[in-house]
Amino acid sequence: NAGVTQTPKFRVLKTGQSMTLLCAQDMNHEYMYWYRQDPGMGLRLIHYSVGEGTTAKGEVPDGYNVSRLKKQNFLLGLESAAPSQTSVYFCASSYPRPSSGRSSYEQYFGPGTRLTVT
Amino acid sequence: GENVEQHPSTLSVQEGDSAVIKCTYSDSASNYFPWYKQELGKGPQLIIDIRSNVGEKKDQRIAVTLNKTAKHFSLHITETQPEDSAVYFCAAVPGTNAGKSTFGDGTTLTVKP
Numbered sequence: 001n002a003g004v005t006q007t008p009k010f011r012v013l014k015t016g017q018s019m020t021l022l023c024a025q026d027m028n029h030e031y032m033y034w035y036r037q038d039p040g041m042g043l044r045l046i047h048y049s050v051g052e053g054t055t056a057k058g059e060v061p062d063g064y065n066v067s068r069l070k071k072q073n074f075l076l077g078l079e080s081a082a083p084s085q086t087s088v089y090f091c092a093s094s095y096p097r098p099s100s101g102r103s104s105y106e107q108y109f110g111p112g113t114r115l116t117v118t
Numbered sequence: 119g120e121n122v123e124q125h126p127s128t129l130s131v132q133e134g135d136s137a138v139i140k141c142t143y144s145d146s147a148s149n150y151f152p153w154y155k156q157e158l159g160k161g162p163q164l165i166i167d168i169r170s171n172v173g174e175k176k177d178q179r180i181a182v183t184l185n186k187t188a189k190h191f192s193l194h195i196t197e198t199q200p201e202d203s204a205v206y207f208c209a210a211v212p213g214t215n216a217g218k219s220t221f222g223d224g225t226t227l228t229v230k231p
Contacts, residue, residue, distance in 0.1 A: 004161075031217060033217065033219075035221075040127070040223060040224075041223055042124075042207060042221045042222055042223040042224045043162070043207065043221040044221075045217075045218075045219065045220075048217040049217075050217055056217060058217075058218075059119075059220075090161050090162070092161075105150050105152070105167075105211055105219075106152065106164045106167065107152075107154075107162075107164070107219065109154075109161030109162050109163065110161050111159075111160060111161050112159075112160075112161055
């Protein structure tokens with residue numbers, strides 16, 4: 001299993017440009033998440049999804065949109081990028097129902113996407 | 119909403135010493151407390167977790183303790199090794215909504231050989 005994969009790994013945007021970050025998981029997880037990580041600020045939840053076709057806002061949703069058309073994919077969109085959105089973005093997934101050997105709420109993270117907006 | 123505070127922000131220890139990282143949370147609805155380790159250039163990875171019905175959990179050199187009354191939990195690493203050097207995050211998760219995880223700001227642990 002590849003686990004959680006993210007594309008692209010790096011991206012540089014100019015202010016006002018748009019882009020979509022793709023997250024894919026092959027673990028049949030129900031929950032998926034998008035976080036941003038800024039120096040000294042830990043991980044902040046942008047949006048999350050509790051199942052195919054559902055999305056919900058997290059702590060810092062402004063300027064981002066998401067879609068979960070397929071269970072295995074969770075897309076994060078930036079319609080008009082701003083320098084304040086320069087960050088490292090992490091996708092994660094989890095399986096809310098009990099599973100043998102591991103906590104049901106354990107989140108599995110992707111390798112991250114480093115985005116710079118100039 | 120939930121607020122998680124993590125201390126210290128940086129911690130440097132000699133190889134073989136113990137390291138302790140502490141977190142406090144504010145929402146009594148939180149009942150699941152994971153700890154993640156993030157190595158340079160990688161995503162966080164779960165190393166240990168604890169539920170609110172347990173006071174302590176141990177896995178080899180790593181242990182976590184939880185004090186529900188005081189709303190704080192701690193990560194203990196014994197016999198530290200250079201490969202323990204990383205950023206460690208605590209988190210608090212409410213049982214009613216696993217999507218609402220709140221993370222601490224992280225602790226950068228450096229183990230000097």
